[in-house]
Amino acid sequence: MLHAYAVPESAAVQAGELRRHLAARLPEYAVPAELVLLPALPLTPNGKVDRAALPPPPQRAAAGPGQEPSTATERLVAGVWREVLGLPRVSADANFFEIGGHSLATAQVQARLAAVLGREVPIVDLFRFPTVRTLAAHLDGERRTAGSERAARRVAARRARPSTRPHRARRESKE
Template sequence: MKLRGLRIEPGEIEAVLSTHPGVREAVVTAREHRPGDVRLVAHLTAAGSDGPPGPAELAAHLRERLPEYMVPGAFTVLDALPLTPSGKVDRAALPEPDGGRPQAAAPFTAPGDGLERTLAGLWRKVLGVERVGAHDNFFDLGGHSLLMAELRSVLASDAGHRVSMVELFQHPTVASLAAHLSRSEGEPSAAPGADARERAEHRRRAGARRQQAAVRRARS
C-alpha cells in the first residue's frame, strides 16, 4: 500500500510484530482516522498468560527495526482475529481503534500551566484525539511529519508561537515544547536588522576571499 507517498508493506510490519514474545498473531491495516488522514492500525492477539504488551512497548519494538513511518498509530488487542468461512482473516470485521489516547506512551498527566493547556488543545485539534497529556509523545498519539507541519502552522496562526520543524521534532511532548517556548521567548531578541547585517558581512568576506584567490592565480 502507499501511505503519504511512501510504499509500505503491511506484511513486513506484521512479521516484526510477531517476533515480540507477547504477540501471537498480528494484522496491519490502514484506516481513515479523519477525512484525509489515513493511519496504520495493528490488530493483534496476545501470546502467553501474562497479558498483551502495551502499545508503547510494541511501538518501541517496531522502531528498533523499522522506520518511523511504518510504526502504526494505534494498536488493538483481540481475543482472536475474525476469520472468513475460508479461514482467512476477515479484515472488514476488524474493529475500529480507540480514538481517546491511542498508543499513549506515558500515564496521563494533565497539562499544567496555561501554555501547556493551550498546546494540548492544539494537539487535540491537529491529532483528532480526545485527551492529550503533558508527557504524551506527538508520534505516540498518531502524529506524523505531515501533521507536525500542520501543528507548526496552527501554533503560529492560533497561538502566535513560531517554531521550526526541527524544534518540534526536538520537543515532541507538550511539557517539553512549553518549556522550550518559555525559555526561547523569554530571551531578548536580536537587534533589528542583525540578520541582514550578518548576511551582508558574510557576502563581503566571501567576495574578498574570491578576489584574493583570483590575485594568487594571476601571479602564479
C-alpha cells in the same frame, strides 16, 4: 495514534514483545502505540484486508491523565492539539503520536501554531519535541527565528571579511 494489526507465526508471540522488537528497529514515531494480535486478518471477497471488519484497538488514556499544562505556551500547544485531534483534554506529558497524531495532523498543528505565534514553526520540531512540555519549552527557548539567525550570521561574516574589490575600497576612501 498509530495502530497495527499482526498475525503472529506462533501463539507464543506477545504484543508487548513484538512492539519492543519494532521499537528497536523503527524511529519512535513509526512504532505503533497499539498493537493487536489476530489469528488471521479478515479479508474481503477480493482477498484484500477488510478494514471495517478489524476489531477496534483498545483505547488508551494517554491524553487524559498526567499533569496539566502549566505555562502559557504549554496551554497554547495543548489547546491546538485538542482542536486538531478532537480530544477533550491533553496533558503536558502527552506524546502527540501516541494520542492520535499523524502526518496530516502534524501539518495542521504546524500551520495553527505558526499563525498563533506569528512565526515559522518548522515541522521537524513537532517530531523532535513530541510532547506538549518539550515542544513548549523549545518554542519558549526560541527568541529569534532560524531565518533571522542565519541572516544575522551572514551580515556579521560580511562585515568581518576584508574587502577584496578595489573599486569598493576606493569609494570608501573618498568619503
